[in-house]
Amino acid sequence: MSPEAVENDYRLQGQIGFVLRKANQRHLAIFSSHIVDLTPPQFAALAKLRDVGETSQNQLGGLIAMDAATVKGVIDRLAARGLVQLAKHEVDKRRLMVRLTGEGRQMIDQLVPVARTITEETLSPLSAKDAATLVALLSKIS
Amino acid sequence: MSPEAVENDYRLQGQIGFVLRKANQRHLAIFSSHIVDLTPPQFAALAKLRDVGETSQNQLGGLIAMDAATVKGVIDRLAARGLVQLAKHEVDKRRLMVRLTGEGRQMIDQLVPVARTITEETLSPLSAKDAATLVALLSKIS
């Protein structure tokens, strides 16, 4: 095969990066149709806080795979809405501790079942077995 | 199982939305380490223009799954760098036609092989068979 033939064989639509982006797009659309009040990152933050209780902002970022700059924005917006509460760590004055408020707790408890629906709908084109395979393979390349 | 037990069973890390986001993150990191000059959306735009020749901005957006507002920003930045060329359609005055410049053509030709490497590296934790399965399953939920 000539070099040009090799090059011409490149199909954008089959590249992993492209399909990842498209799959993400569809998931976001489904998410938004079920949950209007929160974005996926905001939901992830609340869900994780519900699991772990109080943590520092950066630590939370680590748990939900967000860098410091990104998590700050997310947390600030949640705090502005009264869903999380912020407080300086008493000993280590660098750390900004985050915890759910009662309102935040109530909202996330309410939304977790909805999140299940979102996951189901996103994976609905696949059999249960294929869905499990997909999540497993994605985890491996994460 | 009590309702609370059901709720407590929710694991963020296993949700399709979360793994999609993380996989995307890793892919972006790999992409950036190989291609510094372009972002993935910019690359997609150039690669698609190389395939189809001249198209309108919106049409291009449709081909690479970008909405009108997003594609405009991407194209404007490519145009500012002289990688694409813009011109009003002579008949239909609404349309803004986009095409590669010589420079853009040269850049994308050069980068397509690199993109292959990026795809490979992203999928390197998987066997060839699993990689193909992953892309196929992702396509189904896109």
Place this chain on the structure above:
DNA sequence: CAAAACTCATTCGCATGCAAATGATAGCTC
């Protein structure tokens, strides 16, 4: 043909997402 409906592009506002630089604090090490 004139009005309605549609398409294309643009703009605005908001929310990620990340790199890089900065300041404050903590911990380590000699």
Place this chain on the structure above:
DNA sequence: GAGCTATCATTTGCATGCGAATGAGTTTTG
């Protein structure tokens, strides 16, 4: 204990990404 290093948070700058509103131009339809 002073200095070096590491960590935490913040800020800035840039690039997606999408919803919604707007304006210009085109097509359809009554």
